[in-house]
Amino acid sequence: MHKFDPSAKGVYLITVTPFTDSGALDLASTDRMVDFCLERGVTGLTILGIMGEATKLTAEEAKAFTRQVVRRVGGRVPVICGVSSPGFAAMGELTREVMGIGASGVMVAPPSTVRTDDQIAGYFDMVNETLGAVPWCLQDHPVSTTVQMSPAVILRILKSSPNCVMLKHEDWPGLAKLSAIRAASDRGEVKRVSILTGNGGGLFLPEELSRGADGAMTGFAWPEMMVDVVAAHARGDVERAHDLFDAYLPLARYEQQAGIGLAVRKHLLHQRGAIASAFARRPAPKLSPQDVADIERLVRRQEKRLSQLG
Amino acid sequence: MHKFDPSAKGVYLITVTPFTDSGALDLASTDRMVDFCLERGVTGLTILGIMGEATKLTAEEAKAFTRQVVRRVGGRVPVICGVSSPGFAAMGELTREVMGIGASGVMVAPPSTVRTDDQIAGYFDMVNETLGAVPWCLQDHPVSTTVQMSPAVILRILKSSPNCVMLKHEDWPGLAKLSAIRAASDRGEVKRVSILTGNGGGLFLPEELSRGADGAMTGFAWPEMMVDVVAAHARGDVERAHDLFDAYLPLARYEQQAGIGLAVRKHLLHQRGAIASAFARRPAPKLSPQDVADIERLVRRQEKRLSQLG
Amino acid sequence: MHKFDPSAKGVYLITVTPFTDSGALDLASTDRMVDFCLERGVTGLTILGIMGEATKLTAEEAKAFTRQVVRRVGGRVPVICGVSSPGFAAMGELTREVMGIGASGVMVAPPSTVRTDDQIAGYFDMVNETLGAVPWCLQDHPVSTTVQMSPAVILRILKSSPNCVMLKHEDWPGLAKLSAIRAASDRGEVKRVSILTGNGGGLFLPEELSRGADGAMTGFAWPEMMVDVVAAHARGDVERAHDLFDAYLPLARYEQQAGIGLAVRKHLLHQRGAIASAFARRPAPKLSPQDVADIERLVRRQEKRLSQLG
Amino acid sequence: MHKFDPSAKGVYLITVTPFTDSGALDLASTDRMVDFCLERGVTGLTILGIMGEATKLTAEEAKAFTRQVVRRVGGRVPVICGVSSPGFAAMGELTREVMGIGASGVMVAPPSTVRTDDQIAGYFDMVNETLGAVPWCLQDHPVSTTVQMSPAVILRILKSSPNCVMLKHEDWPGLAKLSAIRAASDRGEVKRVSILTGNGGGLFLPEELSRGADGAMTGFAWPEMMVDVVAAHARGDVERAHDLFDAYLPLARYEQQAGIGLAVRKHLLHQRGAIASAFARRPAPKLSPQDVADIERLVRRQEKRLSQLG
16 A cells, blocks of 8 residues: 655645535545546545535544545555644544544644744644654645744754655745755755645646655646646656646636635536536535636637647 | 523623543533532533633543533523534534533634625524524624624624524624614614623623623633622612622733633632642643732732622 | 726736836836836826835835826826825825826725724725825725625725726636626616726636626736737637737746745846836845746747747 | 933833814824823833824824924933834834934834744844834734734844844733743843833733833823832832732723723823813724713722722
8 A cells, every 4th residue: 555655746636525416425426536536647635625625524424435535545545634623632533533444644734823933833743742653744725724834934843743744835925935845855954755735726836846846735627637747747848747737727727716616626527527416515605607608618728728739 | 491592691601621630521520610600600601612622622522521511500500502613514513412412502603714794694694504493692702713793794693593592792892882782672673682791801791781781601710700790780789890890800801811811710710629620731821830929919819809898 | 198987998007116226216217117018008007006016115206206107108098006005194195195296096905904894884985085086996905905895895885985986806716706796887786987807916817808897907027918818808809818818827827926926027027128127125025046947938938829829 | 311222111101192173183282291191200102103093194294293292201201103114115214204303212013914933033134224223112012913923033033133122012911921031131042121011001010010021111091000000019019019000900901992992091181181182083983972981980980999099
């Protein structure tokens, strides 16, 4: 089985959670979605995140969904679970449960209540105590957490966190931050962890790969875009990486809109056959006819560009 | 059994959650604390709030604690449970559980993600769908939620919420808001709900009673202060209400400090014999020797004032 | 002279403020920049905004810069000045000054201290009193102000603001909001004002034009992109509008990064000959060699796409 | 003339700005207010702060008011001016102006846009460059700035700021922070600066003096309370300091309410004869009849307690 460790690279896809049209958890679609992702070459799956509607699941549903994903993946790639919680008791409880089910590791973002460098570092000391030996990913996503972590505080966390194996880099703008963190491990000041990026919803992927990112961890209805961009970049064909990226950029930009983005993604995953229903639980954005028309145009134009690209 | 309805008045005490010195849930102290509160004349108990360290409990612990409180109270006063959650699935689940155990109602604050009047009102439409027939209290606490609810939006929520029976008024400053909401029900524009206050941690209690509050819902290591102030005010002895309040104000002010306040309260409740240990779960503030010296001085001075007051 | 009224359309460019390499206001470059913009077909100029480093100018410098821009424009297009201020005395003072110099109107965003619908509407009542008969543009930019204005509150402001002639629409995501406001004026519920967009830094321009926007108000080192996209859309060639937009999107995305964006823009405007120096006053982002390499690649690729597009 | 240096102690009163009933700057009342403060024993005056309605003054008015205060004070105590500004150009300009007029120093708070320790420290490096040799006071007021400065970052600023002579300590709760900063200078790790406190509007003054504060910098309609509390504490009569403080606490608590507080203060200063009108410029809170009744009761009760205290 794939381990979750600092050598992680490629594309860890942030998955949605499929529901039926009546809002029930859809385990059949869960299998279909896992297959859809693995067939397109993703190297990991991240579940129970914000875009996975984790907070809209009951505790039982979260466990059932995790179990289904882990079983379908069958050890082919690591499965990472978001366990950010308002308190450490719940974080510890959820971590034990998902690791017991067979997850490969967990992901933690800081709560909006920590602000100063000392508060942030102190928070992750308690995260380390809570998680024990479980490998984990540090999520740096100021847009949702409102917590701004400087490069200095990230390095401080990495130094004091033996089992932190990955940074999910989503600060925006974040290219300079990514460069600073990579430079520190290159200079041997801190261990090297995997850095997967989701900056602006992956909208800076080629530039981030040039700065030393190991791949992407974000969601997009065309996971193959990220897989192909990362592969082209890895084999040194940077222009091809940009060509591919640019071909998808107009739609990716539209899918990454805050608020409506989840509805766009589920609509497209449904169209592509990855899930049986685009249903999202409340509070859920809904697509207007104008949104659907926008999407249709963008998909049609994307297909044309891809066929030209070859 | 006392019902939880718009006629509620007096003091609904926000309780702490007692732990042993090693951090385990302390059910024996839970009984002791319930007795301590009831003996001092509180008319309701509110559990699983922020000061009750709700987020630091596992799901099982939250149920065990609720069960213990409900059993010990034995129907003498209503027991209200905080059920604010990042998602409606968890809110609904927790509500069903605590109502099944015998709670009298629940309390809900809006999440920090809602900002505009329409977003706030829309959120509580979903709360109403989630809670069904369960009577509930609307918590207006901008200091912790960052959500500012104007009098207009509170009235809008009351109009669309048949089972909202109480407003926990904690906005600061909030005297004008309290007056505006009371005036609206006096004019018959909206149903009359109970208004219990916690403005600044109860630091404006006498003034709030004069504005039409029905009592207090907050925590303080001397619940009898609030009970006596409310009683004096209710029998028209407003000066006596102020005399009592002023006698406790210097210590109340100290106990209501953000951050350190929980440690002060548990220290005092432990000293008064209400709980066996002052332990608070991490992240937990700790009292320094200087803090303890401050508290000792304030308690000694409070005793002197109370003896002078007679 | 072009008037600033609800019929405004096209591209109102948010200009930078040029400095010399030693940090002094560069009035010669100011002329050059005005010419650069007008030659590319912009229909208005907006100065003294955030990207214009307005807060880094002394009062005298702001006046000198405004005077230079107004003189060089010579009445060919309207000049709008940002006058958002912490207090109404300063807002009124600055408005009188820039209108006296010959500006066509002003732009106002709400301060971060207003939150509820009533607070926001009340704030703009005071703006109207302050501005008197001066035509003004309402700036809706939550990313910088943290103020979320619902469609309902924007309509309320438009109804009570006889001299508000334009909405600068920068909420993100904002397509649904734009549609709602346009629909309200189409139904005759509110007067029709000009809507110019800057959503995500103009990254949704073609979709916004389809929703009824009259053009764009944002900054970009290639103003001709926005001019050409708006023109193609206006003559019904929506696909051409998208083709043009997509050709510039990878670089536009890079230039719109928060923080570093100003440095990218000044670097490019300097390269294109519009200003003599890329200097920005502190606190100012600086481009790293890696940033410059990113930009060079993106410019080269953009040129290639534009030549293919014809 | 009194210098503004690290030996500062006593009470630096935050003054209001007096207006006439029609809203004009009232220079005659400015003299009266200065006399009122000096007669009550304050050791410094701080003008152009938030409670001084600084943002509601035009540039000319701010200068005229400063000139009047400086002239009336006549060098008897230092006059400090708030110069926090959105940009350094304005901060430098205002600083030069007020120092030219004869102010003794300035006060600076960080802008809400800085968050991490590095951002905060970097901001004050630019403040030092801007202020040059002018002695200045660091204002730590998270309630208004939203910036949380840890003890570590305050010490870092003190180390890199040769002309920072004072900390205005207003964090809440802040007793532990105050103790930590004092301990650092006691250990010789950082120079000793004056610490004047305004924590919760001065509501923790006696406790703060015990932690090593040199006095208070805040506003209150009875400056003699703070003067007497500081004096009693300085001569070792801590119980008397508490007795005095407690006698004023119920009214001080009421005057320190956010929002309405300025109206309460001006109402009381007007009643006490310090200013000719309680007028505040918009946006301004207004007292309701209920507010006035509250204030009358609190003043009457305060007078009774003071006469009992002797």
